[in-house]
Amino acid sequence: MVTGELKNKVDGLWEIFWTGGLTNPLDVIEQMTYLMFIRDLDDSDNVHMKESIMLGLPYKSIFEENVTIGDRKVPGNQLKWSVFHDFPAQKMYANMQENVFPFIKNLHGDKESAYAKYMGDAIFKVPTPVMLDKIVTAMDEIYEKMEQLRSEDVRGDIYEYLLSKLATAGVNGQFRTPRHIIKMMVEMMDPKADDLICDPACGTSGFLVESSEYLRKKKKAEVLFNAKNKEHYMNHMFHGYDMDRTMLRIGAMNMMTHGVSNPNIEYRDSLSDQNEDKEKYSLILANPPFKGSLDYDIVSADLLKVCKTKKTELLFLTLFVRMLKTGGRCACIVPDGVLFGSSKAHKDIRKAIVEEQRLEAVISMPSGVFKPYAGVSTAILIFTKTGHGGTDKVWFYDMKADGRSLDDKRSEVKENDIPDIIARFKNLEAENDRKRTDQSFFVEKQEIVDNAYDLSINKYKEIEYIPVEYPPTSEIMANLRALEKEVQESMAELEKMLGDEMA
Known part of the structure; x- marks a missing residue:
């Protein structure tokens, strides 16, 4: 989490945008994303240059002697943050407008790439040279502080903190998934080098970014030092869909900043007939919109055949099953109502997952996990698509703490069940002897069937009352x-x- 002096510096940068007339949080984050990307381009180019010298490998800098911008030739070093940040305010502003911004908009050679699609209509919105000068100075101070902290997660934490400014939920109830919950889900699913990963409600691509980082850290040799796997990782592995172009633009840049050159991030209504994906992906990670209610006429007929409902959370569950290939895995966040809702649609989707697929785990999360944006109680469902059943028993875990206070402040606390959840999920054989009074335990499939496919942990958990004499x-x-x-x-x-x- 971003705390102390670094938090104050980020807040100060936000204040510069705010007082300068950019008051829409999405606009601010978008402009910050561009500038962070421009600065990171300089840093990553320097790193690649040093590595090429050390290893004796050829490397061509993107800031070569002259860069073509439109019909002009511009000295490449003028596009480097480390050079232009020392320009006078007026010259730096003109350089940003006329050279740097057009350069990054056309940086990716493939015009069909996600980057090209969403940068094509990007607009530089900083209104004055003085404001840009203040922003660049503030960002240099933030990066200097980040360097002092030397934490591998600090850049992600800053981006997460910026995204936390998006405090308003959309009409369909979408809101930001806490980064530590995303990391837990990714670690539990353990992405593979040949996976095809999708988030059909990707927002700023949090699940895709974390999956890419997990593979880089845990399976670096397998992913990056194998030509075939690296090509798959860079161009084919990651797929994300959303209906907000600003979110898609931030998501595409977020992925590129994290080293994925060509993520497949597209504008798409995942629940409509526009989405034709069937049996395509090997891993789905998602936190789909809750509380939404859609008209039948805009929902894919395929989904309505399985689960006739207007509720987005149920339709997305049905969609995940359809989009997964046989053997594909899914970890998704659902509101508690999905687990015990008594409508026909609720029961139908639960029955379909238990009877036709292989439901593996239900992790109940406390209601404070999504504060301050929402107080809704949620759970994580983990299942594998088989098409012919396979559920024999389901692992339940009652998460009571996630390392943060469960109030609006979400301060760090010592109590944290996440390491225990990951460790136990990776060694489920050892869970067979756990009792219903424990924090985690197995429930046989037949008992779930007898309870109308109710998946709420309170239905099966036993509370041990200690008699007082x-x-x-x-x-x-x-x-x-x-x-x-x-x-x-x-x-x-x-x-x-x-x-x-x-x-």
């Missing part, structure tokens, strides 16, 4: 009389002392 009534009465006698003696002694004083 009280002494017999006669002993209590004797103690009361003794106390009464003691009070009377104390009162008599007090009266005697007062009488002596008055005399």
